[in-house]
Amino acid sequence: MKGWMYILLCADGSYYTGSTNNLERRIAQHQIGEGANHTKKRLPVKLIYYEEYPRIDLAFYREKQVQGWSRKKKEALINGWDEALKKAAECINETHSRFLKKEP
Incomplete structure (x- = not known):
């Protein structure tokens, strides 16, 4: 069904x-x-x-x-904003941010 x-x-x-x-x-x-x-x-x-x-x-x-999902992520889905949806889905916690930073 x-x-x-x-x-x-x-x-x-x-x-x-x-x-x-x-x-x-x-x-x-x-x-x-x-x-x-x-x-x-x-x-x-x-x-x-x-x-x-x-x-x-x-x-x-x-x-x-x-x-x-957050309101922002739902709006990206509703509007077909694929890039915004991907960005809204990114992990932004401290652990993830550590991997984004380049080590000196």
Whole structure:
């Protein structure tokens, strides 16, 4: 069964990431307040991004992956900014930074 991972833009400017096996029906549910609590309180919502998968479990896995991303990284995905997405995905912790610096 096909699945979709999707991102909605809520009325307050926040993003909601979800997955479903029927994209049209699920968006309609969100619009009438039958979706998640997050969207119910932030109507109306607008579908701004989606990905189609051959199986719903793959869409669900992707949903969980994207939910953990920063707003900046989600916006890079939504806008198709591949380079910005790569940069947002870079590790910037102290350990990684140490390897980027040239030793004297």
